[in-house]
Amino acid sequence: MAETILEIDNLSLRYKTKKGDVKALNRVSFQLEKGLALGLVGESGCGKTTLANAILRLLPDNAEITGGHIYFDKEDLLLLAEQELREYRWKKISMIFQAAMNALAPVYRVGDQIIEAIQNHAPEFTYSAAKERVQRLFELVGLDCSRIDHYPHQYSGGMKQRAIIAMALACDPDLIIADEPTTALDVIVQDRILKRLNRVREELGMTMIYISHDIAVIAELSKVMGVMYAGELVEFGSTLSLFKQAIHPYTAGLMNSFPSIKGAKNQLSIIPGEPPNLLNPPAGCKFHPRCQYVTAQCRQVRPPLYRSPTEQQHFALCWHPLGANGKENDHE
Amino acid sequence: MSEVILEVKDLKKWFPVRRRISQLFKGEKSWVRAVDGVSFSIKKGEIFGLIGESGCGKTTTGKLLMKLLESTAGQIIFQGEDVTNLTPEGISRYKREIQMIFQDPYASMNPRFKIRDVLLEPLIIHKLGAGLEERISMATEVLEEVKMTPPIEFLDRYPHMLSGGQRQRVATARTLILSPTFIVADEPVSMIDLSTRAEVLQMMKEVQQDLNLTYLYITHDLSTARYFTDRIAVMYLGKIVEMGSADQIVDNTLHPYSRALIAAVCEPVTGKVNLIKEVPIKGEIPSAANIPAGCRFHPRCIFAKPECWELEEPGLEEAEPGHLVACRRYQEIV
Numbered sequence: 001m002a003e004t005i006l007e008i009d010n011l012s013l014r015y016k017t018k019k020g021d022v023k024a025l026n027r028v029s030f031q032l033e034k035g036l037a038l039g040l041v042g043e044s045g046c047g048k049t050t051l052a053n054a055i056l057r058l059l060p061d062n063a064e065i066t067g068g069h070i071y072f073d074k075e076d077l078l079l080l081a082e083q084e085l086r087e088y089r090w091k092k093i094s095m096i097f098q099a100a101m102n103a104l105a106p107v108y109r110v111g112d113q114i115i116e117a118i119q120n121h122a123p124e125f126t127y128s129a130a131k132e133r134v135q136r137l138f139e140l141v142g143l144d145c146s147r148i149d150h151y152p153h154q155y156s157g158g159m160k161q162r163a164i165i166a167m168a169l170a171c172d173p174d175l176i177i178a179d180e181p182t183t184a185l186d187v188i189v190q191d192r193i194l195k196r197l198n199r200v201r202e203e204l205g206m207t208m209i210y211i212s213h214d215i216a217v218i219a220e221l222s223k224v225m226g227v228m229y230a231g232e233l234v235e236f237g238s239t240l241s242l243f244k245q246a247i248h249p250y251t252a253g254l255m256n257s258f259p260s261i262k263g264a265k266n267q268l269s270i271i272p273g274e275p276p277n278l279l280n281p282p283a284g285c286k287f288h289p290r291c292q293y294v295t296a297q298c299r300q301v302r303p304p305l306y307r308s309p310t311e312q313q314h315f316a317l318c319w320h321p322l323g324a325n326g327k328e329n330d331h332e
Numbered sequence: 333m334s335e336v337i338l339e340v341k342d343l344k345k346w347f348p349v350r351r352r353i354s355q356l357f358k359g360e361k362s363w364v365r366a367v368d369g370v371s372f373s374i375k376k377g378e379i380f381g382l383i384g385e386s387g388c389g390k391t392t393t394g395k396l397l398m399k400l401l402e403s404t405a406g407q408i409i410f411q412g413e414d415v416t417n418l419t420p421e422g423i424s425r426y427k428r429e430i431q432m433i434f435q436d437p438y439a440s441m442n443p444r445f446k447i448r449d450v451l452l453e454p455l456i457i458h459k460l461g462a463g464l465e466e467r468i469s470m471a472t473e474v475l476e477e478v479k480m481t482p483p484i485e486f487l488d489r490y491p492h493m494l495s496g497g498q499r500q501r502v503a504t505a506r507t508l509i510l511s512p513t514f515i516v517a518d519e520p521v522s523m524i525d526l527s528t529r530a531e532v533l534q535m536m537k538e539v540q541q542d543l544n545l546t547y548l549y550i551t552h553d554l555s556t557a558r559y560f561t562d563r564i565a566v567m568y569l570g571k572i573v574e575m576g577s578a579d580q581i582v583d584n585t586l587h588p589y590s591r592a593l594i595a596a597v598c599e600p601v602t603g604k605v606n607l608i609k610e611v612p613i614k615g616e617i618p619s620a621a622n623i624p625a626g627c628r629f630h631p632r633c634i635f636a637k638p639e640c641w642e643l644e645e646p647g648l649e650e651a652e653p654g655h656l657v658a659c660r661r662y663q664e665i666v
Contacts, residue, residue, distance in 0.1 A: 043525040044496075156616055186385040186552060187596040191611050213526050216598030250527075257530040259555040261582060261597045268530040268559060274495045275525060 005034040005175060005207050011068035013054055022278045024050045026231045037208045039218030042228035043275055048211045052177045056089055090121045094173040096164055098180040103164055104152040111148030114167045121171050137166040142196050158189040165197060179211045194221055215254055227251045230276050230286035237314025245323045247308060247316035250287050293320040337514060337546050339373040343406035345392050349621055364621045366392045368570035379547040381561035383554055385617055389570040390550045394516045398432050399423055428458055431507035435519040437499035441491040447502055448487040454510050474505040479535055497528035518550045533560050555597055558582050566590045569628045570620055576655035586657040588633045635665045
């Protein structure tokens, strides 16, 4: 078994607001092996971005980690002081932010912005060495080197996204967290960027976490996937195993509500209701108000971890796991 | 079903761009040809999809139909009447018949309006309904139509108290309150949570069937279009390159651009997990200020031959009944 690079252990987090505490993460646990791509899916507000920000501790002032550990290379990041954590940011763990299109400063040349990031985190680089590195990074992400001295407004959306990826790669990190890297882009550009990102990851042997609301993107790119709902990681396992037999009814519902372009034109199944408000989440299983298999138990007690009989790494939080007890998974 | 409700003939919208000084002296003008000769007709009771990448002119087309923009050339014929040059009274009447659902349910509602005000405003503008009581009863009726029940509970809420899906229901209710015959829906579900998206589309379809409405559904998402629409037109750089029934477009794709669009859609299918496929297209979308000569898709087409850029642009021709394609070589590249 490969080495574990990231381990999240029972992580809970809340945002304090005037209206009360928003329980954004509730006892999230998983392990990620080195060199793998993990896809995190979930709807807006399910806590996936919070989880990513918590790893790098890029949280707003009102956020409070109420429990748990984040181990990166066996070091607990939560015990580190801000100054020590800076050593990790960008050099060991870097991030491609959501709406990266707007993450570039409009009045600086794109190349200079990346050079600044390099010199900030690795002062040993001279300007010319850093510039050489930028050229290599541009080649890696498929941007023309003549573009280094251009301003962001001269770039198209897809090119800006590539520049942001180049910046995230600048210090050779071990782990990259890509938060909705292609949400604002068209399908064709999205496809290019994802392919490039995946190739770069394979070439450099990096570990990556893709965060997306688009289950299809995750299916294509990641070996392992996690499904988040209302601040909980409700299912986690290899992508193959999840698509073969989803355990959690929410995962199965998500897969069925997704329209397919090829194959049979089935009626889309609908998950009734809306995601809960985390100011006042439902008791027991967070998904119970929308679940068709709900029982009294689900309404009161948080479900236990259920492991797939065929694959130990595949688990879900559910009282009535699909595929067990002869229950059919109606996916497909 | 067979009666044509809306016909668009060679519709164009060119936006002027700032000129260089040299052009100013020569008296030249530059244009962004956002919509560059679009023709289609929509039958009553039909859901017609307009598909393309951002910048292809699909939203501009929607705005032209809504008369939010004035067209540069071409005609829009609605229920047999040319609405291109209407008097102000004519426009007001027309805008009661044709309504729009916008993409962003968070930005298209006044945050200081209660749902009641959001719904009553169109009635006030169009001077419909006698007195507050009748207007309120109209509002509760449309809220029921979009399955916001019980309506009384929602009337006094503010938009921020609603989820994205509920807001888009209110936006739909707001268009329905004027009893329109035609609705332009511009990416109505792209900003809604994944798990509620199918539900909102389902609701829109039920409303359409209940009230015998006609929709123009504008989107970049071919997979929802396939489920939601009867016919689809694929737009590229201001022109329609392929048009046909939803099944024809998806199952018997003819234009190389439509093929690329379909190939680029990620597919969550068990057997295809972790399979990275090839998308048959080159380069990036050119600017609409500088449209390539010949077939406007040729610089990105993997099948392009000299005839594609040397000869003039191909028009739409019928490949099979009801299925039109604008490609010179569609028969060779199957």
